[in-house]
Amino acid sequence: MYEGDIASVLITEDQIQAKVAELADDIAKRYPVDAPEGDLLLVGVLKGAIFFMTDLARALPIPTQLEFMAVSSYGSSTSSSGVVRILKDLDKDIAGRHVLIVEDIIDSGLTLSWLMRNLSSRNPASLQVVALLRKPDAVKTELDVANVGFDIPNEFVVGYGLDYAERYRDLRYIGTLDPAVYSDQS
Numbered sequence: 001m002y003e004g005d006i007a008s009v010l011i012t013e014d015q016i017q018a019k020v021a022e023l024a025d026d027i028a029k030r031y032p033v034d035a036p037e038g039d040l041l042l043v044g045v046l047k048g049a050i051f052f053m054t055d056l057a058r059a060l061p062i063p064t065q066l067e068f069m070a071v072s073s074y075g076s077s078t079s080s081s082g083v084v085r086i087l088k089d090l091d092k093d094i095a096g097r098h099v100l101i102v103e104d105i106i107d108s109g110l111t112l113s114w115l116m117r118n119l120s121s122r123n124p125a126s127l128q129v130v131a132l133l134r135k136p137d138a139v140k141t142e143l144d145v146a147n148v149g150f151d152i153p154n155e156f157v158v159g160y161g162l163d164y165a166e167r168y169r170d171l172r173y174i175g176t177l178d179p180a181v182y183s184d185q186s
């Protein structure tokens with residue numbers, strides 16, 4: 001599939017699955033099974049976080065409920081500007097709930113810092129973040145991210161939910177894209 005488009009495999013399917021199990025164990029320790037605030041609410045950021053979210057929810061040994069948000073940050077297809085627009089909001093009120101934002105990747109951190117401000121204004125009982133991937137620039141921001149799966153180099157990556165022009169999300173691993181793919185699109 002996508003033969004010739006992928007320059008290298010950065011994180012294999014096995015590495016992803018092992019990390020998801022590790023993150024799930026760690027997260028579960030922070031939340032009680034029978035919290036008076038109800039089940040842990042996972043808020044997935046569409047579309048990139050979908051596979052991570054479904055795998056994480058099933059790896060977590062505590063009950064979770066799933067909600068989704070879609071945001072678009074203005075900017076080019078490969079970098080964000082920090083100006084964020086809600087394309088799809090949550091269906092439910094999160095006031096008084098324990099909320100865990102599930103993100104695919106933190107690059108500049110602008111999208112996530114906007115999202116955290118937005119969701120915390122809705123008065124959840126707690127608000128934390130788990131991100132599968134983090135790029136070097138994100139380290140500069142003062143974002144409080146409780147769990148990060150992998151720190152990766154500053155390269156554009158695809159697979160396991162991440163896309164280029166909506167393609168490659170269905171790959172089971174995370175890889176870098178051959179530069180020829182970008183130039184073909186111009």
Ligand code: XMP
Nearest residue numbers: 080106107108109110111155156157162163
């Ligand atoms: P910021 O810079 O706001 O960006 O932290 C986060 C969002 O940018 C997208 N993004 C990527 N998407 N491969 C992708 O498919 C990448 O390498 C990549 N880097 C950033 C992504 O939507 C993320 O939520």
Ligand code: MG
Nearest residue numbers: 045048104105
């Ligand atoms: Mg995203």
